[in-house]
Amino acid sequence: MNTWLQFLAVNGARVDEHDSSVHFDSTPPAPELPRIYVAPLTDQGLIALEGDDAASFLHNQITNDVEHLPATEARLAAYCSPKGRMLASFLMWKTEREILLQLPRQIQPPIQKRLQMFVLRAKVKLQDAGDRHALMGIGGTGCSELLAAWFPVLPAQPFAKIDSDNGSLIRLPDAFGAARYQWILPAEAAQSLWPEITRSATPISTEAWRLTEIHSGIPQITQPTQEQFVPQMVNFELIGGVNFKKGCYPGQEIVARSQYLGKLKRRMLLASASAEASAGMEVYSSADPDQPCGMVVNAARNLQGGTDMLVEIKVAAAESGTVHLGSAQGPALSFASLPYALPA
Structure with a gap:
């Protein structure tokens, strides 16, 4: 110490x-x-x-x-x-x-x-x-x-x-x-x-x-989430964490390809649940209950006794059905707006 x-x-x-x-x-x-x-x-x-x-x-x-x-x-x-x-x-x-x-x-x-x-x-x-x-x-x-x-x-x-x-x-x-x-x-x-x-x-x-x-919508990679996300999956290019004009760095080709080839299918959203959550926990959609549709990036107890979290998730899963913590039968997530806009 x-x-x-x-x-x-x-x-x-x-x-x-x-x-x-x-x-x-x-x-x-x-x-x-x-x-x-x-x-x-x-x-x-x-x-x-x-x-x-x-x-x-x-x-x-x-x-x-x-x-x-x-x-x-x-x-x-x-x-x-x-x-x-x-x-x-x-x-x-x-x-x-x-x-x-x-x-x-x-x-x-x-x-x-x-x-x-x-x-x-x-x-x-x-x-x-x-x-x-x-x-x-x-x-x-x-x-x-x-x-x-x-x-x-x-x-x-x-x-x-x-x-x-x-x-x-x-x-x-x-x-x-x-x-x-x-x-x-x-x-x-x-x-x-x-x-x-x-x-x-x-x-x-x-x-x-x-x-x-x-x-504030700012994610931090911790031990449970290392090597889980391309930067855009956690909105990192939206908050100033990626410069697409600079030279090469490890993984640069994949990060650039994710940006310019097609629409991004995964994003990070702000969510809350009545149960405890922690980074690295998987979330499931009621529309496809057999496999996870995303992962908790960061989580903290909120001021009402539940948990607020940043969740990386398939955009389609967030737009249809309900999303649950830990399993398709787990506590339901409710979503709120981030302080910055996501691309349409």
Whole structure:
């Protein structure tokens, strides 16, 4: 357990040893998220790439443009197998010295090891940066008031980034009608600022933050869903995670073919159920009950006691009959609109 996790555990957090997520028993149950909330994103890992060839090396490995990534922007990207299936999804950004890739802590070591295999003669060094940085999710209708104490000017658009002496701040897509930000700062600074932050912001669990991610329509590949999806199956090209004009990368031909040859038959939708769900669970259509028609990408308990989820599914199955969790006899899914439009 790193020092940031140890600090949180001493200050009222329960740490899940399985994925390093945290839960705060002191947070009262509520029908809606607090006006200002803060979530330690302890389930997330970081890979740092440093060296003269860091940008060009990474540019040739992932689905988005790294060489032209400005310091004022963060981007989504996918790392694919040669068959075009997503091994990982990243939020990436640059600092003065390095490029940082954010992904689930559980899959960070094998993904870093796989990337390292392809370095060869490139002048680039990969390191685990998860212990020296703290990541905090800040959101709610009043979150700008809190952040103004450290960032007088806030990033205005989703994935815009601002750097200051107090760390980096990335604007994330809104959720539940309120702004969200990710604050990246040294772990020691996070510990010293935590008491001041929590005077105004209510600490929420990692799972509650995942719920906001789900409602923003941003998927994350986790251990159960590795190599299950071509990027378009989870709407990754719609949210800025794929650049079709950049050069080659593993799986690029298949990703491009999926984009340009025919209509996509699978998409990711926002759904809810009265039962518990988890990433990797299959869903079934009443119109074709003998085989799965899709898979849960991400899931989190909602504020009403059920589960909200992002589900990758055959478009035809979502348009006819009912869709059920786990089996054709399982709990029925209800679908809601994503915050962005799907192609007709």
